[in-house]
Amino acid sequence: MSFFTYCPNCKSTHFTFENNFRFQCHACDFVYYHNIAAAVAVIFTFEDSVLFTIRNVDPDKGKLDLPGGFIDPKETAEEAACREIKEELGITVAPNDLKYITTSPNDYLYKNVPYRTMDIFYECPLVSKTVSVTAKDEIQDLIWINRKQIDLEKIAFTSIRKVIESYYIY
Template identity: 45%
Template sequence: MFSYCPQCKSDQLEYTKQKRTHCLSCGFVFYQNTAAAVAVLVKFENRFIVLKRGRNPGKGMLDLPGGFVDPGESAEAGCHREIKEELGISVQNITYVGSCPNIYPYKGVTYTTCDLFFIAECIDTNFVRQIDEVDEILLLERDEIKIELFAFESIRNFLKDHFTEVTA
């Protein structure tokens, strides 16, 4: 995590369980906590919105709309914001389904996340794609969704465990 203490600049650091950094010189303690992220299985009529990732990690692989929850933001507000940013649409009837832990490697830093999964409905498909993050927006039938092609293990696990019950 750190090479030097952010408070006293000492290199006398002790790391505990990949989440706690303690400076043995000045006593400074830093906790690397899990970040909250959201992913939304959005239904439109009898199809589902699936994204093709436009950047790493997992560039070119499949994903669900979503992302990190901002400080001071609820998970539900994060769902609405991320869907508006990535797809340019609004959704309704957002319902929490469950969560899975995840590892998110990005530019040399590995973040641990708790991914919160939701389902929602959209009423139109007047998409405005977020060009720097989304290569393609797909509307797929239930049997066209290939779980093994999703970039993140948490989403694959969520879909394996819940896809049948949330799409029935």
């Protein structure tokens, strides 16, 4: 199964796209790599609690997520994290406020295109629980959850579930 029907260069249907990774047209020799996309996620903490967002868009609308998103071309991961936080929560965070935690791969199906991402995780302690949503189209709500009460089943993505389980669950 491929999300391309035709070669984008010559319109031939004579191509292979193994594992949705390396597209090769056998008519014109066009080659396209559907490479891993880099994304960032920020784990805000306050005392024993972690801040989750509730997704307002598919995939996994209604499930728990973290603030963050895809890294734009020419951005550093830290710049992307600060930009996404500003867009989603309206707060200003400096790159130095972010502590690198780990990376974790994820599958992200968006409008029938299977993206594979490498999610880069940062932690950022906050001095209060007062945060609100700016990007209401993307985020339904915010929820602080005590580290002892996090239900992994309610978390949208495998990458986030793994990192929360490994680093944040007592």
